[in-house]
Amino acid sequence: MSTQPLLIDNIAFAKRNDHLAGVLSLADCARLSELLKSQAQDNVIEYSLEGETNSVGQHFLHLSLRSNLTTFCQRCLEAMPLKLDLNFHYLIGGVDFDHSEMGDVEDSDDFDLQEASQTMDLIALIEDEIIMAMPIAPAHESGCAAAVMQSGKKPNPFAVLKDLIKS
Numbered sequence: 449m450s451t452q453p454l455l456i457d458n459i460a461f462a463k464r465n466d467h468l469a470g471v472l473s474l475a476d477c478a479r480l481s482e483l484l485k486s487q488a489q490d491n492v493i494e495y496s497l498e499g500e501t502n503s504v505g506q507h508f509l510h511l512s513l514r515s516n517l518t519t520f521c522q523r524c525l526e527a528m529p530l531k532l533d534l535n536f537h538y539l540i541g542g543v544d545f546d547h548s549e550m551g552d553v554e555d556s557d558d559f560d561l562q563e564a565s566q567t568m569d570l571i572a573l574i575e576d577e578i579i580m581a582m583p584i585a586p587a588h589e590s591g592c593a594a595a596v597m598q599s600g601k602k603p604n605p606f607a608v609l610k611d612l613i614k615s
Contacts, residue, residue: 454570458540458562462499462507468570469496477575483582484519491517495574507540509562513574522585524592534581538562 456468472493474481484491493515500508513534521528537559562568 455567456497456570457566458499458509458568459507459564459566461497462509462540463501464499465501466499467497469494471495472571472574476571477578480575480578483579484517491515493574493578495570497570507564508559509538509540511536511538511573511577513578515578519582519586521588521592523587526588526592528586528588530582530586532578532581534577536560536577540564 461468472495474484474491477493493513495514496512498510500510502508511534513532513536515532517530517532518527519530520526538561539559540562541564
């Protein structure tokens with residue numbers, strides 16, 4: 449586990465049908481660690497990246513992420529486990545990418561378009577995908593109601609004055 453960026457040439461990676469797997473610590477993901485409650489050793493991100501080139505010469509990346517993170521419950525502000533099991537599929541578009549195909553790519557939910565790069569930062573991509581997959585306001589499904597303010601009628605502080613007017 450290092451804090452160095454993990455740079456790959458994504459077109460070459462896909463052409464070779466390469467496979468890369470590893471584990472990232474939260475020290476590698478500064479922006480993500482700000483959103484989490486715990487920086488514990490068990491908060492790691494397992495990743496797997498596979499490259500692929502199909503019969504018509506299109507280049508793809510397939511990214512799988514698994515993690516058990518600890519974030520804040522927005523109701524009770526206590527620790528809340530967040531289990532993530534994510535899969536992403538990217539079509540790599542080069543500078544000579546045929547823009548007539550771009551409309552089909554943008555309308556497809558099967559894969560996202562990834563710009564061709566000789567220095568694609570894999571750690572930044574992983575961090576971005578996890579941040580976007582996290583709930584905006586994570587909350588326990590149950591069990592934190594004690595800390596949540598209960599709605600109901602409050603006594604009127606001016607009720608005493610009402611009795612003075614009658615006398």
